[in-house]
Amino acid sequence: MNKRMHITPLEFGATGDGVADDTHALQTAVDEAISKKIKLTSPMSAVYAVTAPIEIRGTLNADFELAEIRAAAPLAALIRYETPNYYTILRNLRLDGNLMADVCLDIVNARKMRVDNVISGRHLKTALNIRQGYEIFVQNSHFNGATPDDINGDAAENTVGIEISTSDCHFSDIVIIDCKTAVANRGFNFYERIHAWTYKPEIIKNSVCFDLWSPCVISDSYADTFYICFRLRRQGIKCKLIGCGSYYNERLYMAKLGHVSPYLLWVDEGDGRGVAIQSSMMLATTAMEGYYSNIEKCAVYTDGSDSFVGWKDAPEH
Numbered sequence: 001m002n003k004r005m006h007i008t009p010l011e012f013g014a015t016g017d018g019v020a021d022d023t024h025a026l027q028t029a030v031d032e033a034i035s036k037k038i039k040l041t042s043p044m045s046a047v048y049a050v051t052a053p054i055e056i057r058g059t060l061n062a063d064f065e066l067a068e069i070r071a072a073a074p075l076a077a078l079i080r081y082e083t084p085n086y087y088t089i090l091r092n093l094r095l096d097g098n099l100m101a102d103v104c105l106d107i108v109n110a111r112k113m114r115v116d117n118v119i120s121g122r123h124l125k126t127a128l129n130i131r132q133g134y135e136i137f138v139q140n141s142h143f144n145g146a147t148p149d150d151i152n153g154d155a156a157e158n159t160v161g162i163e164i165s166t167s168d169c170h171f172s173d174i175v176i177i178d179c180k181t182a183v184a185n186r187g188f189n190f191y192e193r194i195h196a197w198t199y200k201p202e203i204i205k206n207s208v209c210f211d212l213w214s215p216c217v218i219s220d221s222y223a224d225t226f227y228i229c230f231r232l233r234r235q236g237i238k239c240k241l242i243g244c245g246s247y248y249n250e251r252l253y254m255a256k257l258g259h260v261s262p263y264l265l266w267v268d269e270g271d272g273r274g275v276a277i278q279s280s281m282m283l284a285t286t287a288m289e290g291y292y293s294n295i296e297k298c299a300v301y302t303d304g305s306d307s308f309v310g311w312k313d314a315p316e317h
Contacts, residue, residue: 006039007032009048016046018070023050026069034058042067053080053106060088066119068094077106077129084111091116097123099146109133115141122146126160127179134168145178145203159203160184161196167214178203182226184211191216197224197249201257208266212239225249227259228266229282235270241277248285255288264311265293265300272300284310 007029010016014025026048033040040062049072056079069078078101081088088110095104095118104120107113110133120127121144128143130136145159161176167187174194176182180203182196191210198204209223213233219242223229229246232239246264253259264282265272272293277300284290292298292314308314 004038006041007036008040008042009046010043014046014048016043016048016067018047018049018068020049021051021072022048023052023054026050026054027052030054030056030060030062033062034060039063041065050075050078053077056081056088056090057083059083059085060090062089062093063091064093066092066094066117068096070096071098071100073100075101077101077103079104080106080108081110081113082108084109086112087114089114089116090118093118095120095127097121099124102126103129104143105129107131107133107136110136113137115139117141120144123159125158126163127176128162129160130162130164130166130169132166134166136169137172138162138170138174139172141174143174143176143179145180164189180207181211182207182209182223184213185216186213188215189217191218191221194218194221195224196222196226198226199249199252201252201259204253205258212237215239217242219243221245222247225253226262228263230264230275231266231268232270232272232275233268236274238274239276241275242279244277244280244282246282246284248283248287248290250285250287253285253287259288261288262290263292263294264290264308264314265298267293267295267298271295272298276301277306278303279305281307282309282311282314284308286310 009029012025012028014022042064044065046067051073102125107130115138118141143161160181161179163184165186172192176196207226208228209226215238223246292311
């Protein structure tokens with residue numbers, strides 16, 4: 001039996017030159033791979049220009065070999081994923097919002113999905129948006145905001161790296177660059193080895209590394225040059241920060257660039273009770289005074305395993 005092992009969008013009429021509209025060909029290839037239960041792949045050099053979201057509506061095994069999907073018209077999303085089916089794998093893919101796509105990867109509903117080595121950038125709102133589902137694993141990926149030369153005001157104010165509104169998902173070994181909010185967590189999720197950093201003054205101003213609305217576990221992760229490192233939105237929220245760190249690039253974080261004193265913790269409701277920081281090294285900036293919290297008598301739990309350097313009113317053990 002001579003059974004095919006994979007297909008590519010080029011077989012369905014895609015040019016992959018970044019100029020011609022490859023929307024129909026790429027969508028047809030995705031649908032065919034799902035229907036025939038065959039792997040979808042691509043030449044690494046291909047750049048697929050699309051003018052409508054690519055819809056994934058079933059279990060897909062896709063390895064794009066670092067090919068790129070690029071927005072060529074205003075889009076709600078570059079890729080829209082929605083299926084109750086298990087075990088989709090999406091790997092080795094570049095997504096360019098091209099300052100035209102609101103979202104690079106929009107997961108409306110997914111179960112037991114794997115996203116591996118996805119590199120996205122230049123979205124207007126969100127790099128990765130996860131709305132419903134569970135056991136979605138995202139790893140070894142880069143989520144970038146707009147690049148320094150072409151950022152506009154809307155992108156600078158609205159850009160988010162990861163936004164998730166569901167639970168039981170896992171994120172590991174991820175870099176988030178120049179997103180106003182690196183992570184907006186609205187479910188019980190797990191974050192491991194997340195390094196988020198800002199570089200442009202427009203992004204640093206009023207930026208938040210972890211915007212926490214729901215319980216989560218964050219380990220071995222790093223808030224690098226943000227106005228607020230951890231924002232606690234709700235009273236009694238239970239979050240564990242284990243082996244985490246903060247750092248400031250003092251060539252970038254300065255008063256003359258319009259920055260104000262940063263905060264390690266910003267508590268919107270309550271007193272921070274329920275949050276624990278353990279085995280963490282939190283460094284403030286010497287460019288200006290940094291504050292441990294925006295409230296007095298912050299009840300976030302810490303112990304002798306933590307180190308707080310340069311944060312005004314931080315616990316002393």
